[in-house]
Amino acid sequence: LAMSGVEETSNEPVNVKEDKEFDVEAEEHIGDDYFVDPTRYLFYRDRKEWADLEPVPQDDGPNPVVKIAYSEKFSDVYDYFRALLKNDERSERAFALTAEAIELNAANYTVWHYRRVLLQALSKDLREEMRYITAIIEEQPKNYQVWHHRRMVVEWLNDPSEELEFIADILSQDAKNYHAWQHRQWVIQEYKLWDNELEFVENLLEDDVRNNSAWNQRHFVISHTTGFSDPAIVEREIQYCLSQIKKAPHNESAWNYLKGMLQDRGLSSPPGLLERVLELKDTHCSPYLLAFLFDCYEDALENSNQKENVGEEERKETLRKALEICELLAQEKDTIRKEYWLYLGRSLKSKSGISSPSDESPEPSPEERD
Amino acid sequence: MMHGNVHKIAASRCIENWFRIESLTSESESNRIQCLDASRPWLCFWILHSLELLEEPIPAAVASDVCQFLARCQSPTGGFAGGPGQHAHLAPTYAAVNALCIIGTEEAYNIIDREKLLDFLWSVKQPDGSFVMHVGGEVDVRSAYCAASVASLTNILTPKLFENTTNWILSCQNWEGGLSGVPGLEAHGGYTFCGTAALVILGKEHMLDLKALLRWVVSRQMRFEGGFQGRCNKLVDGCYSFWQAGLLPLLHRALFKEGESELSRQRWMFEQQALQEYILLCCQNPTGGLLDKPGKSRDFYHTCYCLSGLSIAQHFGNVDLHHEIILGREENRLAPTHPVYNICPEKVAQAVQHFLRLPVPDVNKSDPPFCC
Numbered sequence: 001l002a003m004s005g006v007e008e009t010s011n012e013p014v015n016v017k018e019d020k021e022f023d024v025e026a027e028e029h030i031g032d033d034y035f036v037d038p039t040r041y042l043f044y045r046d047r048k049e050w051a052d053l054e055p056v057p058q059d060d061g062p063n064p065v066v067k068i069a070y071s072e073k074f075s076d077v078y079d080y081f082r083a084l085l086k087n088d089e090r091s092e093r094a095f096a097l098t099a100e101a102i103e104l105n106a107a108n109y110t111v112w113h114y115r116r117v118l119l120q121a122l123s124k125d126l127r128e129e130m131r132y133i134t135a136i137i138e139e140q141p142k143n144y145q146v147w148h149h150r151r152m153v154v155e156w157l158n159d160p161s162e163e164l165e166f167i168a169d170i171l172s173q174d175a176k177n178y179h180a181w182q183h184r185q186w187v188i189q190e191y192k193l194w195d196n197e198l199e200f201v202e203n204l205l206e207d208d209v210r211n212n213s214a215w216n217q218r219h220f221v222i223s224h225t226t227g228f229s230d231p232a233i234v235e236r237e238i239q240y241c242l243s244q245i246k247k248a249p250h251n252e253s254a255w256n257y258l259k260g261m262l263q264d265r266g267l268s269s270p271p272g273l274l275e276r277v278l279e280l281k282d283t284h285c286s287p288y289l290l291a292f293l294f295d296c297y298e299d300a301l302e303n304s305n306q307k308e309n310v311g312e313e314e315r316k317e318t319l320r321k322a323l324e325i326c327e328l329l330a331q332e333k334d335t336i337r338k339e340y341w342l343y344l345g346r347s348l349k350s351k352s353g354i355s356s357p358s359d360e361s362p363e364p365s366p367e368e369r370d
Numbered sequence: 371m372m373h374g375n376v377h378k379i380a381a382s383r384c385i386e387n388w389f390r391i392e393s394l395t396s397e398s399e400s401n402r403i404q405c406l407d408a409s410r411p412w413l414c415f416w417i418l419h420s421l422e423l424l425e426e427p428i429p430a431a432v433a434s435d436v437c438q439f440l441a442r443c444q445s446p447t448g449g450f451a452g453g454p455g456q457h458a459h460l461a462p463t464y465a466a467v468n469a470l471c472i473i474g475t476e477e478a479y480n481i482i483d484r485e486k487l488l489d490f491l492w493s494v495k496q497p498d499g500s501f502v503m504h505v506g507g508e509v510d511v512r513s514a515y516c517a518a519s520v521a522s523l524t525n526i527l528t529p530k531l532f533e534n535t536t537n538w539i540l541s542c543q544n545w546e547g548g549l550s551g552v553p554g555l556e557a558h559g560g561y562t563f564c565g566t567a568a569l570v571i572l573g574k575e576h577m578l579d580l581k582a583l584l585r586w587v588v589s590r591q592m593r594f595e596g597g598f599q600g601r602c603n604k605l606v607d608g609c610y611s612f613w614q615a616g617l618l619p620l621l622h623r624a625l626f627k628e629g630e631s632e633l634s635r636q637r638w639m640f641e642q643q644a645l646q647e648y649i650l651l652c653c654q655n656p657t658g659g660l661l662d663k664p665g666k667s668r669d670f671y672h673t674c675y676c677l678s679g680l681s682i683a684q685h686f687g688n689v690d691l692h693h694e695i696i697l698g699r700e701e702n703r704l705a706p707t708h709p710v711y712n713i714c715p716e717k718v719a720q721a722v723q724h725f726l727r728l729p730v731p732d733v734n735k736s737d738p739p740f741c742c
Contacts, residue, residue, distance in 0.1 A: 056455075058453070058454055058455065059442055059454045059455060060439065060442065060454060061438050061439055061442050061454075063435040063438065063439075064435075064439060065414065065432070065435050065436050065439045066410050066413040066414055066417070066439070068403050068404060068406070068407055068410075069403070070404060070407075071404070074404055074407075078407075082455055085455070104404060105404055105405055105407050105408060106405075107405055107406075107407075107408050107409070108407065108408045108452070108456070109408060109452070109456075109457065109459060109503075109504055109507060110408070110451070110452075110455075110456040110457045113457060113504075113505070113506050113507075116506065144503075144508060147508075148507060148508040151508075176601070176604065178551065178555070178556070178558065181555060181556065182510075182551065182552060182555055185552075185554050185555065189554075210603045211603070212556060212601055212602040212603045212604070213556050213601075216544070216545075216546070216555065216556040216557075219544075219545050220554050251603070252589070252602055252603060253602055253603050256545075256546055256602060257545070260544075260545030260546055260547075261545065263545075263582070334593070335593075335641075336591050336592075336593040336596070336641050336644060337588050337589070337591065337640075337641070338641065339634060339637050339638070339639045339640065339641065340584070340588040340639045340640070343632055343633065343634065343639055346632035347630065347632045350631060350632055
């Protein structure tokens with residue numbers, strides 16, 4: 001059971017000076033070792049311009065646990081990073097080193113924080129920093145720190161003009177990248193860039209109607225612009241959902257969106273919706289359609305408590321249909337959620353206050369009723 | 371007719387070796403473990419929790435070494451960092467406190483500087499109720515959970531510390547019924563767990579739309595694979611065995627407190643057997659350790675959360691009411707885990723009891739929290 005995977009030896013070229021490698025131009029810079037051969041990496045401990053700084057080894061203590069087998073390059077860079085941090089050195093060389101430290105571990109939030117301190121202390125060119133962070137995010141788009149850093153730079157520049165296009169590019173590589181969507185929502189909300197976002201969403205849904213992130217963005221845009229109170233908007237969205245459902249009946253996102261949009265006002269509120277969904281039952285049935293029907297019936301029952309013109313017979317029938325769907329889902333159409341559907345059925349029955357002649361809920365086993 | 375066994379001995383020996391071996395090396399790329407250099411308390415937690423679920427005792431020497439290492443990860447200004455010399459961050463703070471509570475010795479408890487920890491929590495608290503993950507860092511709902519978890523375990527929790535936090539977390543529940551990382555985003559298993567568990571700690575879980583949340587989370591179990599997805603229309607992943615399935619015990623208790631009379635007394639509202647099948651048959655590395663899905667490599671994070679999810683799927687109930695469903699051999703049985711803190715319930719009780727004897731610290735006003 002020995003751990004497989006031996007630490008690979010550092011593949012940086014060894015710092016051997018060979019006369020042949022000196023070329024004529026380089027002789028003027030004889031003191032700058034690493035200009036001699038650009039492919040030759042020099043550890044910081046061997047760099048003359050760093051000789052004044054005493055590297056700080058990591059203090060893991062005498063009996064370290066979860067020890068990481070750092071490469072020589074990693075240890076060297078971070079020994080010097082710790083030295084800079086200790087002295088709170090705010091210099092160009094410190095700034096340059098943070099980039100190396102980040103390349104070795106882009107999740108080191110302490111390094112990122114320090115880089116931001118230096119960006120301000122040295123009045124660095126933030127446009128150049130934007131170019132830098134753009135490249136880093138393209139390489140490592142699933143890292144928290146890189147997106148947060150970009151947000152800070154955008155804020156300092158107060159310039160969101162590149163953001164939507166940049167994020168669109170990241171999303172073209174992974175249309176569900178959570179960090180990308182988070183950054184996008186922040187930019188849009190902060191700088192009021194709502195105008196073209198619904199179109200952007202529709203294009204994404206055209207590419208992949210199952211992209212739940214895009215459905216979420218749709219909800220985000222509409223709720224922050226027109227809102228869902230206007231019946232014309234609701235009708236437009238219902239039509240959009242139903243048309244997507246007809247194309248892809250087993251797309252849970254579309255059904256969730258339909259319900260999610262309506263649930264505050266009640267699923268029975270748009271007139272005729274139940275009927276429109278029932279129309280789909282034979283040709284475009286799915287567990288989601290059935291669940292939606294259940295939700296409609298449940299909503300009708302809850303709201304009919306207030307309405308006097310809903311007769312007891314009608315309520316009984318609605319309850320019967322709701323329970324029938326629960327049973328169908330639990331036993332046949334959505335068995336993975338059996339426990340849930342059985343509970344919902346019991347719960348609805350108990351809350352409806354409607355008694356039935358044959359109260360035939362499955363007898364709980366003796367252990368259950370302790 | 372199940373042949374899946376959690377290869378317990380292989381798993382635990384493997385984990386323990388990883389813990390104590392001269393150095394952690396990754397299986398393919400050497401930089402994959404270096405990328406955890408700012409998450410070392412997490413490694414301690416993932417490994418310790420995996421061992422406690424497997425009921426493998428932690429040797430006293432190892433426990434003591436972990437304590438001393440975490441002490442070096444503690445920041446002089448409070449909280450724990452990803453490694454010695456780094457800045458404090460709520461995630462390694464959560465992991466370190468959990469790891470120390472798993473160890474559960476006086477030495478472990480004494481490592482935590484409670485006064486400074488409280489200072490740290492204040493330093494990351496935002497006026498809108500949220501918390502940044504570290505000074506100068508990002509906001510999302512994980513931070514509220516990390517803060518609530520450590521504050522409640524170490525008895526430094528005051529209502530003022532979490533002023534507005536409830537409302538901020540509630541604003542993360544979206545049209546899908548689950549919770550997002552920040553308001554407006556897509557509902558996501560990890561963030562939903564963090565937000566819900568935080569509210570449970572604050573005693574405010576009833577303020578969520580529990581019905582909508584329940585519908586969302588049960589819908590995340592994959593009817594074919596048996597495991598859970600993190601978001602609607604995405605793929606199954608073994609780690610969601612905990613983040614998603616772990617919500618069902620929380621919701622069960624919340625609904626019970628709300629007077630729900632029809633809750634089962636034997637089962638959670640997800641298909642426990644199917645989840646166990648997914649984990650045992652699809653998420654094990656034959657030489658030990660667990661993983662996301664077949665084809666992926668093992669890692670400590672997935673080992674921890676697959677095992678945590680397996681434990682949830684095996685154990686229904688609490689101290690008073692306990693019903694087990696163990697797929698495969700009896701040896702597959704794991705220790706129960708606490709659905710809020712994800713350490714064993716006895717360790718939670720023991721820690722809480724220990725720290726309750728200590729006074730709640732006053733915020734140290736002489737060192738103003740810096741924020742940038």
